[in-house]
Amino acid sequence: MRDYRAYPIGNDGHVLPPTVITAEDDRAAIAQTKAILNEKPIEVWDRSRLVARLEKSSQSCEADS
Secondary structure (H helix, E strand, C coil): CEEEEEEEECCCCCECCCEEEEECCHHHHHHHHHHHCCCCCEEEEECCEEEEEECCCCCCEECCC
16 A cells, blocks of 8 residues: 555645555545545655646546656
8 A cells, every 4th residue: 555645736836735645556445535635636645746736627637657
C-alpha cells in the first residue's frame, strides 16, 4: 500500500491542504479521490509524481506516466 496525497485546488488557484489516500496503486487512488471530489479540482500525487488532476465536470485528466 502507498500513501498518495489529494490536493484540492482553491478558487484562486492555490493548493489547499491535502487528504492522505492509502491505496494499492494509481487506479485505486484515483477511484478513492473521485469519492471525495467536490466542486474544486483535485490533484493526486505520489510523492513528487503527479498521478492525475480530477475535475467535477470531467472523468479525469490523468497525467502522462
